[in-house]
Each structure stands twice: as structure tokens, then as C-alpha cells.
Amino acid sequence: MTQQSQPKKIKWGIIGLGKIANSFATDLSTINDAELFAVASRSQEKADAFAEKHGATKAYDSYEALANDPNIDAVYIATPHALHKENAIMCLENGIAVLGEKPFAMNAEEVDAMIAKAKEKNVLLMEALWTYFLPHYQFVLNELKNKTYGNILKIESDFGFQRPYNTETRLFNKAMGGGSLLDIGIYPIFATLSTLGLPKNIEAAATFFENGTDSSCNMVFSYGNNVKAHLKSSLLEVLATEAIFYCEKATIKINTMFHMPTTVSIIIDGKEEIKDFGYSTIGYNYEAVHFNQLIREGKTESDIMTFEFSKQLIKTLDDVRGIIKLEY
Template identity: 70%
Template sequence: MSLQPHKTIKWGIIGLGNIAHKFAKDLLTIEDAQLQAVASRSLDKAEEFAKTFQSVKAYNSYEALAKDPDVDAVYIATPHSFHKAHAMLCLEHGKAVLCEKPFAMNLEEVEEMIALAKEKKVLLMEALWTYFLPHYQFALQALKDETYGKLLKVEADFGFTRPFDEASRLFDKAVGGGSLLDIGIYPIFATLSTLGEPDHIQADCTHFDNGADSSCDMRFIYKNNTEAVLKSSLIEQTPTACTFICENGTITLNTQFHTPTTVTILQNGAEKILDYTGNTIGYNFETLHFNQLIRDGKTESDIMTFDFSLKLIKTLDKVRSIIKLEY
């Protein structure tokens, strides 16, 4: 039973880049939710964002937002290397925290965040939005039910091209830029959420001149003769699809598989396409889940659990170790 079934959740957003715009746009579609405050190091940027997305307040200080008594939950959308510090800031002030993926830069940082959340008894969740999308939940249920037989192999990629810009967060190694943490996390997530942690990992990468990884090819090997073949790239346009190959058919999450998309089922030579595209970008699904966790007085998600986030960052750390990528 919900503790506060109709409570309006008042949100704050720290970091007002591209992903924050998407989150805020979808937040406007949710009943019993309100954008209460936004924060940027630039007050002009914060005020412009607040005007666009109907935020009550705008701050030029993350600390001020964290201290705002009217804010229930904070969405952290700053660059990867700041996730831990900003999450800890908000947790210290009793704010529920939805922190963008990757949760932090390494296992040690994630463990510190989780430890503080448990100490403070405050809700904390990694914002890996794909987990909550209807098409992904459909695939997970079909694989769990073995609708098409046992899962044998996962093939997933995420790649696009963009001119190298050393001033861009995407290419800045110091803040976790590069293909692995930014987009490679999605193929790895797809594998861990279906096959679990691998018994062995093979990986290779290419680099930009500044040391950030420009592409990463990975193979996850399991003792039961299953495997995953994964790729991330900032120098190659790939299908950005995810295929689950089963004994009696395949499930393919089509292009931009991490977003609401179509799903192709191939079985006995027959093809069926399911359309899961909708009227929102898709961030509303994780937000609805998080809002309900707050209303129910929960301090951990039953979908994006601490255990899963720990497995995810451990796997990212292992891949980084293999390809000798250090931040």
C-alpha cells in the first residue's frame, strides 16, 4: 500500500545539458509531478531552462538546490566524473536521487554512494532508463518465459560518428568521455540483464589522440556455451540494435534499441514487428517508477537494484582494465 498515493513529487535537476532537456520534457507529461527547481553554474542558463520547462525556481548553485526544502527528488545529469559528488551532496540533504548512468566512474565511488544512501535511508537509483521502457520489458519477459527457447547469444551495438571536439564532454577523458562509459554501457546492460555476469571477457579498443576510447569491441563468454558480442563506437555508424538469439527464434530491438523502438520477432521463417514507439521520448517510464518508490517510502528500486548497478560498474571496470583505459 502506498504511504502517500497522491503526493505530487517535486523535482530538481542538476546539470542542464541535452539529456536534462529530454528528462524535463517528459516530466511535463506526468501527473502528480512538478519541476520545482533547476541548477546550473550559469544563472542565465538555469533561468532559460526554468522558463522552457516551467520550473518554479532557478539556481546558479547546486548546493542551493540540494538545500531547497521544497525539492523531493533530484535528477543528476552532470558529466560522469561529477556524479558521485553531486549524488552525495543531495543525499546528505535528504533528497531522493535519480543519477544518470554510469552511476559513477568506478566501483569504489558507487559503493560510497550506496553506503551513504543506506546510512541516510534515502532513495537512490541509477537512471538507466532503457530498463523501464515497454519494449525492453517485453523482451525481458519473453526471455524469462523462454517463449522462443533458451537464450543462446546476445548481439548488441551502439555507434555513431561525430567530429572530434576536445572541448566536448563526449570526448573529454577527464570527465569519463569516450565510447565505453557513454554508450558502451547500453550493450553491456542488455547482456547483464539477460545473461548475467560473464565468466570471461575479451575486449579491444581504439583511442583518440587524447587517450579517450573511440571504439570498443567486446565478447562476453559464459560457461554454458552462451556468449555476447558487443560494440561501442564514436567513429562508426552502427545499426545500434540488440538481438537476442534463442533456440527457436530471435528477438531484435531495432535501431536505437535503448529508446522506444520497434521489435522484430523471427520464428519459423515468419517475421512479426511490434511497434513500441510512443508520444514521449521515454524518460517518463523511469520517472513514474521512481515517483512511486518515493510515495511507497522505498529506499531502493526493485528493478534497477543496487546489486545490478554494482554488477554493471564492476563489468565496466573489468573492461577498462583489459583495454588499459584509466581516468
């Protein structure tokens, strides 16, 4: 009996070294068969500090330099939304598998271009919508798919927090895709599309900051049989940030900060059972483990976060933007 060989250690690069990149790097260190090999910023000083903090071998002062490093198997793109397409295509051109932070890009046209390039180069590409891979979310998806509590009658989901208005930051920078919809509105929309699919009709209304960036967005997605999803994103107020699925025989509630590791409540006849999933990480390791496995299996597309789903998600965001007249 031959001893099984150790799985290939996936060497990662990270482009864009902000808050989310720090979280991803922290969780990547918990995966035995992966390593953070290189990081890139527009500032050498920032790249050096990040590399030292997270134990990366290389620190580059340009994204292009990282994309040209032949040692890198996979890259996590955590730059502002407006740069996702450019950065992804640059890495795909060099044969590097790309895990691109959500939203995948600014619009459907950009996403289509990224997918076309991935197919042309036969290289793995996936949108990094980490929630899809979290155990609590997979549990809820399975309960809903199996109709454990009957059909979905209604969905309520929101995401909101308040930050001081500052156009110097990416969050409020319209040119960088800032605003509530692309940054956090994507999560309630994701919760709906991943459970009910594309809506038959969308209603939407938004408020705006003085620079034209959307400050809040209220949406109603209508499906057949009077099933509706009531969704909201806001940078003006703290919201519950839950995803609630009202079913025929129970209510399934993904509790506050539903998009990240949390608990799930099953409510039947007023009685609540809380399911805890024993998380010990920030939660980014789950998508990274999935991505590593796709690389080892020679896959070029995820069977969970498929190209088709990413296309549906960005198209829905485009549709909402069209209704509220938000242009970048």
C-alpha cells in the same frame, strides 16, 4: 465511501542542464503527479532559460543551492560522469531522493560510496538507466525470462555514432569520463547483464583518440555452454544500434536505437513479426513514474534497478577498462 486523496505531487530538481536534462524535463511534464520545481546550472543565465522553457519555479546558479532547497523531494542528476558521485552524495546528505544518470559514477569504488551514503541516510537512490523501464524492453525481458522461444544461444548488440572530434566537449573529455565505453558501451553491456547475468570471461579490444579517450571498444562476453555476447561501442562510425537475442526457437531483435522507444521483431523461420509499443513520449517518463512510486511507498531502493545490478554493471565496466588499459 471516502474519496481517495490525490497522490502527493513529487517536486523535482534537476542538476546539470544539458541535452539529456531537456529530454527528462520534457517527459516529466507529462506526469500529472510530478512537477519540475527547481533547476541548477553553473550559469544563472542557463538556469533561467531552462526554467522558463520547462516551467520550473526556481533557477539556481549552483548545484549546492538546489541541494539546500527544502521543497525538493527528488533530484535528477544529469551532470558529466565524473561529477555524479559528488553531486549524488551532496543531495543524499540533505535527504533528497536521487535519480542519477548512467553511468552511476566513474568506477565501482564511487558507486559503493554513493550506495553507502544512501543507506546511512535512509534515502532513495537509483541509477537512471531508462532503458530498463521502457515497455518494449520489459516485454523482451519477460519473453527471455519465460523462455518463450527457448534458451539464449547468442547475443549481438552495438551502439555507435560519429561526431567531430572536439576535446572541448564532454564526450571527448577523458577527465569527465568521455569516450565510447562509459557513454554508450554501457548499453550493450546492460542488455547482456540484464538477460544473461555476469559473464564467466571477458575479452576486449579498443581504439583510442590522441588524448587517450577510447574511440571504440569490441567485447566478447563468454558464458557456459558456448553462449557468447558480441558487443561493440564506437564514436567513429554509425552502427545499427540493435540488441539481437538468438534463441533456440526464434530471434528477438530490438530494432535500431534499442536503448530508447522502438519496435521489437520476432523472427521465426525467416518470418518477421514487428511489435509496436505505441510510444508517445521520449521515454524518460517511465523511469520517473517508477521513481515517484518508490518515494510514495517510502522505498530506499528500486526492485528493478537494484543496487546489486548497478554494482554488477559498474564492475563489468571496470573490468573492461582494465583489459583495454583505460584509466581516468
